[in-house]
Amino acid sequence: MDKGKKIINGFPFVHYQQKVFREDEMLQRSDAFYQYMNQRRSIRDFSDKPVPLSVIENVIRTASTAPSGAHKQPWTFCIVSDPSIKKQIREAAEKEEYESYTSRMSEEWLNDLKHLQTNWHKPFLETAPYLIVVFKKAYDLLRDGSKKNNYYVNESAGLACGFLLAAIHHAGLCALTHTPSPMNFLSKILNRPENERPFLLIPVGFAADETYVPELRRKDLREIAVHY
Ligand code: IYR
Numbered sequence: 001m002d003k004g005k006k007i008i009n010g011f012p013f014v015h016y017q018q019k020v021f022r023e024d025e026m027l028q029r030s031d032a033f034y035q036y037m038n039q040r041r042s043i044r045d046f047s048d049k050p051v052p053l054s055v056i057e058n059v060i061r062t063a064s065t066a067p068s069g070a071h072k073q074p075w076t077f078c079i080v081s082d083p084s085i086k087k088q089i090r091e092a093a094e095k096e097e098y099e100s101y102t103s104r105m106s107e108e109w110l111n112d113l114k115h116l117q118t119n120w121h122k123p124f125l126e127t128a129p130y131l132i133v134v135f136k137k138a139y140d141l142l143r144d145g146s147k148k149n150n151y152y153v154n155e156s157a158g159l160a161c162g163f164l165l166a167a168i169h170h171a172g173l174c175a176l177t178h179t180p181s182p183m184n185f186l187s188k189i190l191n192r193p194e195n196e197r198p199f200l201l202i203p204v205g206f207a208a209d210e211t212y213v214p215e216l217r218r219k220d221l222r223e224i225a226v227h228y
Contacts, residue, residue: 003015036169036170037166037169038218039169040165040166040169041174041213041216042175042176042177042213043174043175043176043207043211043213044118044124044176045124045207045208045210045211045212046124046127046128046174046203046205046206046207046208047127047205047206047207047208047209048127048128048129048205049129049205049206050129051129051130051173051204051205051206053079053081055171055173056079056130056132056204057079058167058171059164059167059168059171059173059204060077060079060132060164062163062164062166062167063075063077063160063161063163063164063167064077064160064163065163066156066159066160066162066163067156067159068152068156068159068160069150069151069152069153069155069156070150070151072137072140072150072151072156073156073160074136074137074138074140074150074153074156074157075134075135075136075137075156075157075160075199076134076135076137076192076196077132077133077134077135077164078131078132078133078134078135078190078192079130079131079132080130080131080132080133080190081129081130081131083126085189085190086125086126086131087126088189089125089131089133089185089186089189089201090122090123090125090126092180092185092186092189093122093125093178093180093183093185093201094120094121094122096180096181096182096183096185097119097120097122097180098120100120100180100181101119101120102120104181115214116214117214122178122180124176124203125178125201125203127203127205127208128203128204128205129204129205130203130204130205131201131202131203131204132164132201132202132204133186133190133198133200133201133202134157134160134161134164134198134199134200134201134202135186135187135192135196135197135198135199136153136154136156136157136196136197136199137150137153137195137196137197138150138153138195138196138197139195140195141193141194141195147195157199157200161177161199161200161202164202165177165202168202168204173204173205173206174204174205174206174207175202175203175204176202176203177200177202178200178201178202178203179200179201180201183198183201184198186198186201
């Protein structure tokens, strides 16, 4: 039998090779990663400059390395580049967003968004070369039509999207986590099966030449971490 493999209670296990760094290396790596991730920003002004499809496929591979309940990987990433589908998505999203901004969102909510200067216009849904539309799988649908449970679906899909955003930034691309609400129109336009629910709509590409983003302050460690 392969030396790195072992059967435990009838199930196959593989040896886990922990990558060990010296303490100074750990400090250097964790700081460098933080510094890099701290430069990530959501952008809303995209260039139409093309992005290689293989890069998109790689960042999705990375997203799917996220942990998930019972390792069910309850997600589907739809890669949209077809201009006519992007147009349909933009039109449907703007219709919902118009309703949200003009009547559904509370005064408090609109006030909380003012510093971001967002509105119902979503041109980036057509300008960005790719839209990654993430669906969560409420349950798995087998070929014979039977259903299998998934677990911690929101947590799992959220983790995968976090990995996805980190991979997109690492690849030198920009993204926006866009959540038009309600977003059932995505299931219809993309013809997704009944077990899948839209989770996040992520335009991906390069920032437009002159892009400005809101000046944000990220919470200090003392505001987000508590020692016990
Ligand atoms: N979905 C709307 C509104 C919006 C809501 C939140 I919370 C934001 O952080 C940003 C926008 C939109 O995309 O414009």
